[in-house]
Amino acid sequence: MSRPPLPPFTPETAAQKVRAAEDGWNSRDPAKVALAYTVDSEWRNRAEFPKGRAEIEAFLTRKWQREHDYRLIKELWATAGNRIAVRFAYEWHDEAGQWYRSYGNENWEFDADGLMAKRYASINDLAIDAADRKFHWPQGRRPDDHPGLSVLGL
Numbered sequence: 001m002s003r004p005p006l007p008p009f010t011p012e013t014a015a016q017k018v019r020a021a022e023d024g025w026n027s028r029d030p031a032k033v034a035l036a037y038t039v040d041s042e043w044r045n046r047a048e049f050p051k052g053r054a055e056i057e058a059f060l061t062r063k064w065q066r067e068h069d070y071r072l073i074k075e076l077w078a079t080a081g082n083r084i085a086v087r088f089a090y091e092w093h094d095e096a097g098q099w100y101r102s103y104g105n106e107n108w109e110f111d112a113d114g115l116m117a118k119r120y121a122s123i124n125d126l127a128i129d130a131a132d133r134k135f136h137w138p139q140g141r142r143p144d145d146h147p148g149l150s151v152l153g154l
Contacts, residue, residue: 003036003114007082014079017114018086022074023141030060038115045121067092071135073142075149077105084108089154091128091135099133100125103154 003020005013024033034057043050043059050059064070072090079085086106093099104123111117134152137143 001035001113001115006112006114007110009079009082009084009110011076011079014084015076017084017110018074018076021086022072022088025072025074026070026139026141028064028070028139030057030064033057033060036116037119038111038117041115041117041119043119043121045119046123066094068095069093069139071137071142073135073146073149073152073154074106082110082112084110087149089149091133093130099128099130101128101132101134101154102126 005016009017021036024036027033034053037053037056040052041056043056045059048059050056067090070090070092072088074086074088077085077087084107086108087104088106089101089103091099091101102123102125104121106122107118107120108116109118134154135142135146137146
C-alpha cells in the first residue's frame with residue numbers, strides 16, 4: 001500500500017503530507033486514520049505508547065470518545081529526507097463542557113511507501129472559555145480559507 005506523497009519530501013510535498021494528516025484526524029474515523037501508519041508503527045503520545053495499527057485505532061477511539069467537538073490544525077515546521085516535524089493545536093471539550101486548546105509538536109518518520117512508521121508527540125492542554133475558541137468550522141475537514149496556526153497567532 002502506498003500513501004503519496006512519498007519521501008524524500010520537499011517543503012511542498014511535506015506540507016501536502018501534513019494537510020492530509022490533518023484532514024484524516026479531523027474525520028475522527030479511527031480505522032481510516034490508522035491506515036496512514038505502518039502495521040508496526042511506533043508512537044509516543046503523551047504517556048501512551050501504542051504500537052501497530054490495532055493499538056493506534058483503539059487509542060484514537062478512546063481519544064475521540066472523550067474529546068468532543070474536536071477540531072485540529074497542523075502546520076509544517078521542518079522536513080528532511082523521510083522525516084517531518086509538525087506543530088499543531090486542537091480544540092475540544094470534555095463531558096462537563098470545559099473547553100481546551102491542546103498545543104503540541106510531532107516528529108514523524110515515514111517508510112518508502114509514505115506510511116508513517118514513527119510518531120512522537122508532545123502535547124499540553126490549556127483550559128479555555130468557549131468564547132475564546134478559534135476553530136469554528138463544521139465537523140470534518142478544515143475549510144481551505146480558514147486561517148492556519150501562524151495567521152491565528154497560535
